Amino acid sequence: VQLQASGGGLVQAGGSLKLSCAASGRTFTLTAYSTGWFRQAPGKEREFVASITWRGGRTTADSVTGRFTVSRDNAKNTVVLQMNNLKPEDTAVYYCAVTRKVGVPLERAGSYDYWGQGTEVTVSS
Numbered sequence: 001v002q003l004q005a006s007g008g009g010l011v012q013a014g015g016s017l018k019l020s021c022a023a024s025g026r027t028f029t030l031t032a033y034s035t036g037w038f039r040q041a042p043g044k045e046r047e048f049v050a051s052i053t054w055r056g057g058r059t060t061a062d063s064v065t066g067r068f069t070v071s072r073d074n075a076k077n078t079v080v081l082q083m084n085n086l087k088p089e090d091t092a093v094y095y096c097a098v099t100r101k102v103g104v105p106l107e108r109a110g111s112y113d114y115w116g117q118g119t120e121v122t123v124s125s
Contacts, residue, residue, distance in 0.1 A: 001023075001025045001028050001098075001114050002023070002024045002025055002028070002116075003021055003022070003023055003024075003096055003097070003098065003114055003115065003116030003117075004021070004022045004023075004024065004116055004117070005019060005020070005021050005022075005094060005095060005096045005116040005117060005118060005119040006019070006020050006022070006119055007019040007020050007119060008093075008094060008118075008119035008120045008121045008122075009120075009121070009122070010122045010123075010124065011086055011121075011122070011123055011124070012123070012124050013086060013087055013088055013123055013124065013125050014085055014086065015086050015123070016082070016083060016084045016085075016086065017083045017086065017121060018080060018081070018082050018083070019037070019080065019081040019083065019094055019096075019119060019121075020078050020079070020080055020081075021035060021037070021078060021079040021080075021081075021096030021116060022076070022077065022078045023077050023078070023098070024077075028077075029077055030072060030074070030077050030078070030079055030098065031054060031072070031074055032054055032100065033054055033098040033099060033100055034051060034052065034053045034054050034098065034099050034100075034101075034106055035051065035052050035070075035072070035079040035096060035097070035098050036048065036049075036050070036051040036096065036097050036098075036099075036106050036107075036109075036111075036112060037049040037050045037051070037070060037079075037081045037094060037095070037096055037097075038094070038095045038096075038097065038109055039090075039092035039093065039094045039095070039121075040092055040093050040095070040118070041089075041091060041092040041093075044092075046095070046109055047061070048061050048106075048107040048108070048109075049061055049064055049068065049081070049094070050064065050068055050069075050070040050081060051070065051106040051107070052070045052071065052072055052079060053106070054100075056072070058070050058071075059106065059107070061107070063089075064083075064090075067083065067084050067085045067086075068081060068082065068083050068084070069081075069082045069084075070082075079096060081094070081096075083121070086121075086123045087123060088123045088124070088125045089123075090121060090123050091121060091122050091123050092120075092121060093118035093119070093120050093121075094118060094119050094120075094121055095115055095116060095117075095118045095119075096115070096116045097109070097112035097113075097114060097115045097116070098112060098113065098114050099111055099112045099113045099114075100113065101113070
């Protein structure tokens with residue numbers, strides 16, 4: 001099971017970025033997993049950003065609701081985090097993670113089984 005997060009970069013405040021979380025592995029299909037996005041800014045704890053369940057139910061953190069959208073592209077076996085109207089406080093390393101557990105709180109990092117490496121997002125003011 002491997003996860004690859006990509007799409008980070010440097011953007012000005014008000015701009016947009018699209019992060020992708022791609023899954024690889026012989027039998028690893030994201031439709032069988034719930035996927036979460038987390039971020040960690042320098043000197044801060046990792047925090048929940050968004051999640052999409054294996055059924056397609058979506059949740060976003062209050063700090064990004066209305067600006068960030070999570071979706072899944074089943075054909076590409078990818079989960080996408082579309083980030084609009086970015087703010088300097090969105091600067092962080094963003095991580096994706098997956099779990100097959102059902103009924104666990106997806107806003108908690110401990111609920112996840114596998115993590116991808118992070119992709120860095122920097123928003124300049």
